[in-house]
Amino acid sequence: MIEVHQFACLSDNYGYLVHDRASGETVCIDTPDAEACLAAARARGWTITQVWNTHWHPDHAGGNLAVKAATGCTITAPAGDSARIEGIDRTVDGGDTVTIGALTAEVIAVGGHTLGHVAYHLPEAGIAFVGDALFALGCGRMFEGTPEQFWASLARLKALPPETRIHCAHEYTQSNARFAVHADPDNAALAAYAAEVTERRSIGLPTVPMPLDRELACNPFLRADDPALQARWGCGDAVATFAALRAAKDGFR
Template sequence: MLEIIQLPALNDNYIYLVHDPESGDTAAVDPALARPVLDVLEEKGWRLKYILNTHHHGDHVGANLELKKKTGCTIIAGLSDQNRIPGMDIGVNEGDRISLGRHAAEVLFTPGHTRGHIVYYFADNSALFCGDTLFVMGCGRLFEDTAEQMWLSLQKLKALPAATRIYCAHEYTQANARFALSVEPDNRQLAQRMDEVNRLRAQHLPTVPSTIEQELATNPFFRENSPALQKTINMHGAAPVQVFAKIRSLKDHF
């Protein structure tokens, strides 16, 4: 199995180090800062082979050039973002695969937050590194694309196996949960999860990773087909993509 280390950075970012013990290969996902990555590499005696970027925002690519200079790693990102990713070496598209030892990550194209956003899915380890497309009980803001495009992207992630662990790039869970309760106040699983989130954050512990199964039960952006949610936002019987767009608009102004 891959070893995954979660590194907090900046105010609420997470950087992930993904290590294959057999080959010794290591990848850094969305490194905002170099120092936390370099410290772990030195402590563990690991060699950084790849940087895997999900999109071009500075809090996801900020350490690209420094890490490349110090480790000689290869930087991989979405092909359509080739002019926006510092130091990018390899561009990938939907369905491409990236090998980390004998493990492989499938690339899924998930525009919505940005037009070039991609995610990395290690099926054999049930691990999804989803950047800012999907959060625990939330999804990314629509900076460069439409609600319909984000909805279509999220449908891909909803279809992944229920046990898939969601390694998103930000600790936004408490705020997301408060909004989720505002649009689905009678969701008992959501209320229970809010209590658990508050307990974890009171101890300064991460709420990430989540799972697809948990998100299907509690994430409003996965629950556009919920009659109770539709009723709360006065969209009963509306098309799923229209319900999603309304939820996203409400969250933007929450």
């Protein structure tokens, strides 16, 4: 029904093109590098018809105007971040929907990294594009939100079908794995995941996308509601545990 093309750009970003064969539409998820996005589309004979921004940071929305000038595409962006995003045609928030061809994507509010951050979930395709809200074995830095907001955002992602393939925006997994093992050293599934990450990166393979069910078992930021992890981190609830984990990761070397 649809085809997703993932490509590396900038220093560690991933760009995504979502192509609907029936309608010929192509959505660019964020615009980290305008020329890389346009070149990836040209190489496949696709024309970008839409951009779906996840948040305002320049490595996600900085190429909007250049892509729009080259293609005439329409740009959808989160309402909460719209003051800092250029070229917007439509704003969305959690509970809204967007479409590519006959497929509908649900917009999920995932503020915390930025206040207005959103994710796009295509249930029929079993995929979600989460920007910097969630990473393989990690989550984004809490630049603008609160622990309560960010944990509520992650809880919305946790509630997606466990087989959902999560497409995040950066290749941070090796660094995240080192912290995850530090945070949750007795997790055998996590140890196996970390070893696989090391192997894949040693031969230049991406670690993204990742199945949600594996993140639910291994990603400490998604397990802040687990009593064993709460006990290890000396916290009595999910929000406090998430906050402790996020603060520890910010200073982890």
